[in-house]
Amino acid sequence: MKKYVLRRLLQLIPILLVITFLSFGMMRLAGSDAVLQKMENTGMVVSQEVIDSARAELGLDKPFLTQYFVWLGNLLRGDMGTSYISGQDVFSTFLSKLPATLLLTAVSILLTIVISIPLGVLAAVKQNRFTDYMIRTASFLGNSMPNFFVALLLMYFFSIRLKIFPVIATGISVQSVALPAITLAIAMSAKYLRQVRAAVLDELSKDYVVGARARGISFYTTLTKSVLRAALVTILTLLTLSIGSLLGGTAIVESIFLWDGVGKLAVDAINMRDYPMIQAYVMWMAIIYVCVNLITDLSYRALDPRIRLGGEKV
Numbered sequence: 101m102k103k104y105v106l107r108r109l110l111q112l113i114p115i116l117l118v119i120t121f122l123s124f125g126m127m128r129l130a131g132s133d134a135v136l137q138k139m140e141n142t143g144m145v146v147s148q149e150v151i152d153s154a155r156a157e158l159g160l161d162k163p164f165l166t167q168y169f170v171w172l173g174n175l176l177r178g179d180m181g182t183s184y185i186s187g188q189d190v191f192s193t194f195l196s197k198l199p200a201t202l203l204l205t206a207v208s209i210l211l212t213i214v215i216s217i218p219l220g221v222l223a224a225v226k227q228n229r230f231t232d233y234m235i236r237t238a239s240f241l242g243n244s245m246p247n248f249f250v251a252l253l254l255m256y257f258f259s260i261r262l263k264i265f266p267v268i269a270t271g272i273s274v275q276s277v278a279l280p281a282i283t284l285a286i287a288m289s290a291k292y293l294r295q296v297r298a299a300v301l302d303e304l305s306k307d308y309v310v311g312a313r314a315r316g317i318s319f320y321t322t323l324t325k326s327v328l329r330a331a332l333v334t335i336l337t338l339l340t341l342s343i344g345s346l347l348g349g350t351a352i353v354e355s356i357f358l359w360d361g362v363g364k365l366a367v368d369a370i371n372m373r374d375y376p377m378i379q380a381y382v383m384w385m386a387i388i389y390v391c392v393n394l395i396t397d398l399s400y401r402a403l404d405p406r407i408r409l410g411g412e413k414v
Contacts (some may be wrong), residue, residue: 108397112390116383120175123382124168127375158184171379180383181376185369190376194362194384200272201361204284204354205346207277211285212292212342217335219289220296221328227301235293242290251283251356268358280357284350292338299331340396347388 155161159170174181180190223235245253258279259267269276303309304327312322354363362381369377 105394105398108394112394116386116390119386120172120379120383121168124171124379125164127373127378128164128167171376175383180380183369183374183377185372185374185377190380193377194365194380197360197362197365200359201347201363203272203277204280204350204359204361205343207274207281208284208288208346209339209343211281212288213339215285215289216293217296220293221300221323223293223297224300224304225323235297239290239294242286245287247283247287247350248352248356250286251279251353254279254283255356269360272360276357276359280350280353280359283353284346288342292335292342295338296331296335299334300327303327303330336399337396340392340399343392 152161159167162170171181178191180194182188183190183193186193219235223232226232255267258264265279266276269280309322309327312326313319351363351367353359354361355367358364362384366378366381368374369381
């Protein structure tokens, strides 16, 4: 297992380097830079000499490869740079936004588990019955509505009409996180309960379920101790991928509710061409997905003996 983990970690290093290089290059091809954006926002007319001086101060006048390797060298020393817009340290600014993102992720995943797994299992058990049709219809509606539309509906009914939750987030609290988390959970649950239903149906069609029924074992026991455990690999994959995307921040939902997380931070940085902040966000996303995929692979080997034994043969 240790050799497997070490081999996977070594394979991830070039992936991270390629991601940083591509993101760095695409930002420079955006057609504008932080200096011009900042000058436009102030509304002041400045000379070309002032613009050139500001670009030289930020290192934007250097060749692309020089800028990249300077940034990469600073990153390896633990320095993610200073924001071009706010002048604050990028790493500390990013850390200040993480509690909001972590809370939103935790609540959204919890709601998704509570909604999608029971409903997915119920739809599989009641296959082609009224309950199954109702759950699948609700899933279809949830999949059809984009996040921003669901967010506006929830905001209208629960904030404006019923006044249960605040219209916009007023800090990191359970009341403020409720509507953003529900918005994300609706979209994820609508998609994942179908996957859970398909995974459970696939297991229910296998011979060991028929054999257990022939031996007089109750269906509930077979479902909880065998079927759900076998389907856990699929469910785990869905949840880990969701955790990765949520930790990266959901820009649209965070912007609508003004939830002060990393997603909103990234949107603001992109609008202002704040390269160090954007690059920090890209690194955060890359590390998240790399770690999530690694944890998922290790979980597969722990949960499914077939995967573990097959890997050992190789």
